[in-house]
Amino acid sequence: MNKQESNSNKIKPNESHAGITALQEEVHARFPELAKSEIHGNTLYLEANAASYQTICKDLNGQFAFPLVSMFASDDRARTGCFNIHTVFANRQSGILISVALPIDPSTCAFPSLCDLIPAAALYEREIHDLFGLRPMGHPNPKRLVFHGNWPKNQYPLRKEFPADQRPDFTDEKIEFTRIDGEGVYEIPVGPVHAGIIEPGHFRFSLAGEPILNLEAQLYFVHKGIEKLIEGKTIEHGFYLSERISGDETFTNSLTYCQAVEKIAGIQVPARASYTRVLFAELERVTSHLGDLAGICQDVAYGFASYQFKMLRGWSYRIADELCGMRFLRSVNTPGGIRRDFIHGKGKNLTRLLTELKKELTETEAIVMHNSLFIDRIENTGILKNKIAVDLNATGPGGRASGVDFDVRKAFPYEVYAALSFEVPVQSDGDVSSRMKVKLAECFQSISLMQQVLERIPQGIVKEEIGILKPYHSAYGLTEAPRGENIHYIMTGENNTILRYKVRTPSFCSWPALCHAVSGNIVPDFPLINKSFNLSYAGNDL
Amino acid sequence: MSVFTPDLISGLISNFIQFILLLLLAPLSGGIIKKVKALSQKRKGAPVLQMYFDLWKLIRKESVVSDTASWIFKVTPYIVFSASATAALLVPVTTLLPSAVSGDILLLIYLLALGRFFMCLSALDTGSTFGGMGASRESMISALIEPSMLVSVFTVGLISGSTAIDEMMAAMRTIGNPLLHPVYILCFFAMIIIILAETSRIPVDDPSTHLELTMVHEAMLLEYSGRQLALMEYGAAIKQLIFLTLLVNLFLPTDQLIALAGISGASAAVDAVGVAGITAGAGAAGAVTGTAASAVSAAAVIVALVLYILKIILASLVIAVTEISTVKFRFFSIPNLAALSFILAFLGFLQYFVLGR
Numbered sequence: 013m014n015k016q017e018s019n020s021n022k023i024k025p026n027e028s029h030a031g032i033t034a035l036q037e038e039v040h041a042r043f044p045e046l047a048k049s050e051i052h053g054n055t056l057y058l059e060a061n062a063a064s065y066q067t068i069c070k071d072l073n074g075q076f077a078f079p080l081v082s083m084f085a086s087d088d089r090a091r092t093g094c095f096n097i098h099t100v101f102a103n104r105q106s107g108i109l110i111s112v113a114l115p116i117d118p119s120t121c122a123f124p125s126l127c128d129l130i131p132a133a134a135l136y137e138r139e140i141h142d143l144f145g146l147r148p149m150g151h152p153n154p155k156r157l158v159f160h161g162n163w164p165k166n167q168y169p170l171r172k173e174f175p176a177d178q179r180p181d182f183t184d185e186k187i188e189f190t191r192i193d194g195e196g197v198y199e200i201p202v203g204p205v206h207a208g209i210i211e212p213g214h215f216r217f218s219l220a221g222e223p224i225l226n227l228e229a230q231l232y233f234v235h236k237g238i239e240k241l242i243e244g245k246t247i248e249h250g251f252y253l254s255e256r257i258s259g260d261e262t263f264t265n266s267l268t269y270c271q272a273v274e275k276i277a278g279i280q281v282p283a284r285a286s287y288t289r290v291l292f293a294e295l296e297r298v299t300s301h302l303g304d305l306a307g308i309c310q311d312v313a314y315g316f317a318s319y320q321f322k323m324l325r326g327w328s329y330r331i332a333d334e335l336c337g338m339r340f341l342r343s344v345n346t347p348g349g350i351r352r353d354f355i356h357g358k359g360k361n362l363t364r365l366l367t368e369l370k371k372e373l374t375e376t377e378a379i380v381m382h383n384s385l386f387i388d389r390i391e392n393t394g395i396l397k398n399k400i401a402v403d404l405n406a407t408g409p410g411g412r413a414s415g416v417d418f419d420v421r422k423a424f425p426y427e428v429y430a431a432l433s434f435e436v437p438v439q440s441d442g443d444v445s446s447r448m449k450v451k452l453a454e455c456f457q458s459i460s461l462m463q464q465v466l467e468r469i470p471q472g473i474v475k476e477e478i479g480i481l482k483p484y485h486s487a488y489g490l491t492e493a494p495r496g497e498n499i500h501y502i503m504t505g506e507n508n509t510i511l512r513y514k515v516r517t518p519s520f521c522s523w524p525a526l527c528h529a530v531s532g533n534i535v536p537d538f539p540l541i542n543k544s545f546n547l548s549y550a551g552n553d554l
Numbered sequence: 555m556s557v558f559t560p561d562l563i564s565g566l567i568s569n570f571i572q573f574i575l576l577l578l579l580a581p582l583s584g585g586i587i588k589k590v591k592a593l594s595q596k597r598k599g600a601p602v603l604q605m606y607f608d609l610w611k612l613i614r615k616e617s618v619v620s621d622t623a624s625w626i627f628k629v630t631p632y633i634v635f636s637a638s639a640t641a642a643l644l645v646p647v648t649t650l651l652p653s654a655v656s657g658d659i660l661l662l663i664y665l666l667a668l669g670r671f672f673m674c675l676s677a678l679d680t681g682s683t684f685g686g687m688g689a690s691r692e693s694m695i696s697a698l699i700e701p702s703m704l705v706s707v708f709t710v711g712l713i714s715g716s717t718a719i720d721e722m723m724a725a726m727r728t729i730g731n732p733l734l735h736p737v738y739i740l741c742f743f744a745m746i747i748i749i750l751a752e753t754s755r756i757p758v759d760d761p762s763t764h765l766e767l768t769m770v771h772e773a774m775l776l777e778y779s780g781r782q783l784a785l786m787e788y789g790a791a792i793k794q795l796i797f798l799t800l801l802v803n804l805f806l807p808t809d810q811l812i813a814l815a816g817i818s819g820a821s822a823a824v825d826a827v828g829v830a831g832i833t834a835g836a837g838a839a840g841a842v843t844g845t846a847a848s849a850v851s852a853a854a855v856i857v858a859l860v861l862y863i864l865k866i867i868l869a870s871l872v873i874a875v876t877e878i879s880t881v882k883f884r885f886f887s888i889p890n891l892a893a894l895s896f897i898l899a900f901l902g903f904l905q906y907f908v909l910g911r
């Protein structure tokens with residue numbers, strides 16, 4: 013029976029599939045020189061050549077208005093004799109991903125940069141250069157991104173010949189920061205070690221008095237080499253690594269990983285597992301948002317509200333503990349479903365806890381959002397303009413607060429989100445206040461989603477066998493993390509292993525957006541703006 | 555033949571006792587504020603006496619001094635502490651006791667300013683980023699708040715006809731209830747804002763923040779450790795208590811309260827020494843006791859001291875409630891707050907000429 017079910021789900025004859033064929037035809041008509049074009053699930057794989065690459069990408073981004081959502085390289089020299097650059101665009105209206113591959117000859121190790129056409133490409137290209145040694149030709153600012161000054165030249169860790177356990181000889185070079193010159197302009201370096209217990213990151217402010225002229229963030233202090241570590245590991249082993257990308261995004265990362273694996277395996281997880289996953293994903297969202305809200309209040313010294321939100325966050329941790337015995341939701345997922353039936357027999361208690369949480373949150377919101385001194389503090393602080401949010405692909409609450417009406421749960425429905433009713437709150441001002449409102453509203457939506465799950469969850473098995481995956485198949489997992497769009501790419505190797513794993517968390521796209529939102533504000537407001545985005549360092553540094 | 559007349563000696567002894575009392579009580583008010591805030595946040599919070607433990611711990615610890623620091627960094631804690639302690643000598647806890655050292659309030663203000671000046675210098679001295687930022691912000695805030703402080707102090711001085719602290723406090727006896735006097739009400743609120751700014755409390759600064767970029771006072775202490783940190787913290791605590799003492803003794807004078815209670819004379823039931831006043835009073839206007847202000851007996855002094863402690867607790871509660879119900883202002887909104895304080899003080903000043911004493 014399982015077999016039958018999985019077969020029927022392999023190809024989903026739904027709208028998006030119809031749309032993807034139409035899109036394929038349209039793309040073909042426009043670019044007859046495409047070397048390859050295939051459809052797998054909701055993803056259209058194209059292959060360009062050096063001559064047509066820029067035109068295709070520009071048209072997909074410009075004419076079709078598909079945002080660039082990910083870009084990465086892979087070392088396929090053993091198989092095809094060349095590197096590949098994968099540039100991924102998303103059609104968010106009909107839920108289609110378009111992945112454009114560009115083979116790179118190892119003798120040149122260079123590819124044309126997309127920066128002048130697509131601003132969002134800048135960071136990806138620098139990342140590719142650091143990790144693979146492929147040079148983006150025409151990049152306006154080709155400085156290092158992942159590695160700091162001390163990483164030796166010509167060592168590219170994601171090339172297959174570079175052993176994962178090799179420690180290079182570090183050099184003494186320093187990181188160069190953008191310098192702003194002018195009378196009275198000075199710099200303040202902050203971090204990577206901070207006074208509070210937060211993740212490490214170095215911020216270089218250029219200031220004229222208190223107002224910030226420019227902020228440059230130097231991250232990657234917690235670069236763990238996840239993508240390298242996972243190569244050659246089994247699917248099962250890789251799953252545990254994916255859970256450990258970032259502590260507070262455990263579930264969404266493992267879910268995205270599982271989704272990609274399940275797409276490759278061509279299976280559909282059982283309904284009960286699917287509902288359970290939604291419950292956990294929303295629980296993680298609530299927990300994350302409540303922490304952010306507490307942080308925003310804390311940073312303006314609004315102690316009462318801060319502790320109120322912290323308490324509620326404690327409650328949601330208690331719910332997680334009640335459900336699976338693990339507050340950070342590790343080892344809940346497993347490729348093919350969930351590890352065991354976590355909800356069985358707990359429905360009543362959970363409903364009670366959720367009702368309590370909702371009641372207390374409603375009361376807290378009423379108090380906090382009517383405190384005029386507090387409102388004065390968060391309004392018009394750290395405005396992220398819609399244009400910048402769109403150009404840099406800032407998603408999640410940060411993007412939605414700036415009018416980017418996009419949520420993966422609606423645009424690329426996964427698990428059972430399509431069957432559940434929820435709203436995506438959108439604000440247009442782009443300031444701290446908007447982000448706070450979006451996060452508050454999302455908390456209520458998430459609680460409602462969890463309640464719907466508890467009402468509707470069917471009985472049944474919770475896990476499907478995924479079996480042995482076919483080698484050299486790839487898929488994209490796509491979920492809405494608490495911080496926004498989360499994309500994982502997996503390509504399988506021989507013997508059920510992973511050949512290439514690329515993680516693009518929402519934080520990667522949002523960090524530059526934060527730097528834009530900060531400029532023009534004053535230094536004492538930076539922690540507040542930073543907390544209103546609350547981006548992940550570990551999730552960015554990988 | 556000695557200059558040490560019996561009056562002078564008793565005055566000195568009483569000054570010394572009050573000085574010791576101030577030093578001993580100084581860490582308490584911060585503890586009370588923290589405790590009240592913690593309770594409002596559904597936390598137990600640290601013990602009220604936590605700061606005493608902290609100071610004791612810090613004094614026994616080693617100080618780490620940056621290699622780039624000059625002598626200024628090393629002498630500053632001693633200057634800050636001595637400035638605060640000297641200022642504490644000038645502030646009478648109660649005017650019922652004789653006093654040999656009479657200090658001018660301007661001297662007190664500028665003693666504290668001396669401490670702050672060196673604190674800013676030492677913050678710049680180590681060359682750390684946050685020290686410089688803290689120093690520049692602290693200078694800005696103190697420059698903004700100084701005019702309103704001077705005006706409100708002078709206005710009170712105008713009424714009492716003196717800028718000597720003990721005389722200013724003693725003059726309250728003739729005012730009636732100061733809080734019913736328009737000039738005093740205006741100066742009282744100006745003074746509360748001044749205290750919030752001077753003692754680095756919300757909404758001007760956040761004493762409990764861990765965010766180095768938003769710090770003002772804390773940023774200047776970041777480089778200090780061990781005994782030096784203890785001295786700086788202790789100096790700040792003494793300064794806070796000095797301001798609270800000025801507030802409660804100028805605007806809620808103890809003997810006034812006692813006298814007021816005598817007039818309201820409510821309960822003949824209370825005994826002559828008036829210890830019962832403690833239970834009902836809590837330092838507010840409703841203190842019930844039967845002692846007349848003029849009868850300077852040992853019992854009255856004890857009552858006055860107890861009332862003083864109650865008033866300090868009350869003032870700490872006021873600060874705690876202010877901190878709970880406000881948020882930290884945007885840094886560039888602080889001038890508005892300072893302006894508000896100045897306007898209140900200046901209106902009080904003008905009122906004096908309209909209403910007189």
